[in-house]
Amino acid sequence: MLIDFVGLGSMGLGMATSLLKAGYDVRGYDPDVARVEMLCAQGGVAYTGAKELQADAIVCVVLNADQTRDILFGEHGVAAQLCKGGLIISCATVSPAFASEMEFEAVTHGLLYLDAPISGGAIKAAEGRLSIMASGTVEAFTAADPLLNAMSETIHRLGDRAGPGSAMKAVNQLLAGVHIAAMGEALAFSVSQGLDPARVVDVISASAGTSWMFENRAPHVVESDYSPRSKIDIWLKDLGIVTDIGASSGLPLPISSNALIQFRSASDAGLGQEDDAAIAKYFARAGGVIMPGDY
């Protein structure tokens, strides 16, 4: 069975490798040819765009809605290379409305579509241990299940149409983004009060103030390591999706809207390509507080 895999970033390459390990043929595409070569070194082949063998499924792990639409149904869209009744698994963080639109396009082309945002990070992706927040028709799930099992540890089955998968991912990103911003403010505040940030991480991780993101990101601040595992600018996109959904639903989102403003200001201040934990530096600098390793 041949899978076209689009997007071989830190998540995608791990997922594609998991499919290879499970015995699938994987044909990969990424604008960065070095990433395609990494897949080929694991036993994959490069997608050339020429009229080749038709694939049975596409897994699409790109950045956003525009890339997803273009890759799937644009001028050189890969959906045209899918066999009749083939499956699209779409993993980018997008709005529920966009996921529904893509599902409609897929059905129009006689294809199956699974709304399947992912969570877990690069390490779990490489180990085939992601969480997938999925929704789609019974037929789409039936076709997708063996692939999902190869790539993930947990499959959340959230509904029989596209949309709820993306909605749940948006809920997760709302919380995750706010928690990172809160982590940054809390560590800047800690340093302003003379507390040792390493001690703060120890104490808070065992207290009611902790969060998954606090425990994951606060150590980057303690170590002053802002090499990007996930960038500040990702939150302009993901919290932007959240607040766009809120705006179109008429639901005010004061907490996540404010977090988005802070990430945007940090990006404007030149931190957009740093690790998202650098929001702590942004808050500290605004108050003349010097974080470990800063300046």
Place this chain on the structure above:
Amino acid sequence: MLIDFVGLGSMGLGMATSLLKAGYDVRGYDPDVARVEMLCAQGGVAYTGAKELQADAIVCVVLNADQTRDILFGEHGVAAQLCKGGLIISCATVSPAFASEMEFEAVTHGLLYLDAPISGGAIKAAEGRLSIMASGTVEAFTAADPLLNAMSETIHRLGDRAGPGSAMKAVNQLLAGVHIAAMGEALAFSVSQGLDPARVVDVISASAGTSWMFENRAPHVVESDYSPRSKIDIWLKDLGIVTDIGASSGLPLPISSNALIQFRSASDAGLGQEDDAAIAKYFARAGGVIMPGDY
């Protein structure tokens, strides 16, 4: 050894009972006589304010700084009933500057002072399993250690003067308050998108968007149970302390200041005496979204 215990609320009564279990004599005070009777039923005695036996230590578990100052050093302050060199353990959430001021007062009266905010909730208090974020002199710790051991599972030793204990508690409250507000917004958002909140709690609790407060408070929203375990109005006080510290330090705190505004608005809307998870209802109502059990 006789301990004067001031403040027999849901935390205080459990702590006082832990001291009784450890063999201390405990003389309790609370404006609610029913709470004092509950202590007496466990073997404690009532503090009458008369010239009685001098206590060896005071544990003060009141609401805020004003109450702490008044109870300890006010006109009828209990510090005057302490034996020479006696110990004050002060547990209210206050600013580090206020904790330093109280320590100075205590030293002036020839007393020992431990800055000792608590975390963990009523259940852990009753089990003697609190976390205590403590700072103070070596002498204060030496005197306090047996009492702290009776009341707590974890003692964080944060410095040799009053202040760092309260600073760490403020960091915890900053995060906890923001996380509760984020939980509320996320669940209102979930319902607006047609997601089942019970399912959201399951999925998010196993995802990167989770927090201690999400896992603790979101079930209240799912069950529509807003009987107050911790009230909305508590956050006006605790986030108020956080933002006051920020203001006096010149550090902008946009995330926690915004959360404070939301709790204040929810209180103004009449929700102040409900459980703090009711912030979800407040956000939902603002967008015409109906939460489980609301209206």
